[in-house]
Amino acid sequence: HSFILRDHNKCVLCGICVRTCDEIQGVGAVNFTFRGYATRISAFENKLLQESACLSCGECVVRCPVGALLPKNGAEPTYEVKTVCTYCGCGCGIYLGVRGGIIVGVRGDSSSPVNQGNLCVKGRFGYQFINHPERLTTPLIKRNGRFEEVSWEEALDLVASKFQEAQEKYGSEALGGLSSARATNEENYLFQKLLRSLGTNSIDHCARL
Ligand code: SF4
Ligand code: SF4
Numbered sequence: 001h002s003f004i005l006r007d008h009n010k011c012v013l014c015g016i017c018v019r020t021c022d023e024i025q026g027v028g029a030v031n032f033t034f035r036g037y038a039t040r041i042s043a044f045e046n047k048l049l050q051e052s053a054c055l056s057c058g059e060c061v062v063r064c065p066v067g068a069l070l071p072k073n074g075a076e077p078t079y080e081v082k083t084v085c086t087y088c089g090c091g092c093g094i095y096l097g098v099r100g101g102i103i104v105g106v107r108g109d110s111s112s113p114v115n116q117g118n119l120c121v122k123g124r125f126g127y128q129f130i131n132h133p134e135r136l137t138t139p140l141i142k143r144n145g146r147f148e149e150v151s152w153e154e155a156l157d158l159v160a161s162k163f164q165e166a167q168e169k170y171g172s173e174a175l176g177g178l179s180s181a182r183a184t185n186e187e188n189y190l191f192q193k194l195l196r197s198l199g200t201n202s203i204d205h206c207a208r209l
């Protein structure tokens with residue numbers, strides 16, 4: 001499995017993962033299989049977890065009391081930062097685990113009224129993009145077929161001039177904007193205000209693409 005390590009030798013067959021998957025996640029991807037000494041926790045037909053109905057949420061991993069289920073590539077953080085998941089508009093509360101200036105894990109914030117500590121696969125395991133070497137951290141402008149790093153001022157000036165050019169040539173209705181479900185409500189509000197101030201109502205967001 002891409003995110004979960006399973007060690008059947010450590011499993012004490014407490015059934016917490018089975019109940020978590022069934023009663024909290026409503027998935028039922030794992031259950032007791034075989035009988036007697038051969039009993040083990042596995043997916044339907046003893047399939048690999050990644051080939052089962054498992055959604056990779058990791059809720060069973062969080063609750064396993066003996067380390068039979070562990071996050072892959074997980075390291076012990078030296079400190080945590082309380083924040084909000086940026087992946088979708090639900091806004092689940094999370095703690096980012098940090099070690100040596102790098103994010104090494106995520107756990108749900110049980111005091112958050114939104115998710116009460118539960119997370120989906122993106123919120124729990126999709127944090128590698130933060131420290132990814134190919135992550136874009138500055139705006140880029142394509143010149144002569146190559147992307148060049150530029151300042152925000154230069155990028156915004158270019159966008160404004162292109163908007164103006166299109167507006168003059170084709171009218172305001174030719175303009176449109178796509179916002180992001182990963183932005184906050186306030187940012188999305190400001191985005192639609194900006195577009196409407198330019199004279200267009202063509203506004204949408206990435207979750208519908
Ligand atoms: S990761 Fe989530 S969906 Fe998969 S077995 Fe565990 S609780 Fe069920
Ligand atoms: S929660 Fe851990 S120890 Fe309990 S049955 Fe599942 S894998 Fe085994």
Ligand code: SF4
Binds near residue numbers: 090
């Ligand atoms: S954890 Fe999942 S459901 Fe929650 S905000 Fe992140 S992406 Fe959305």
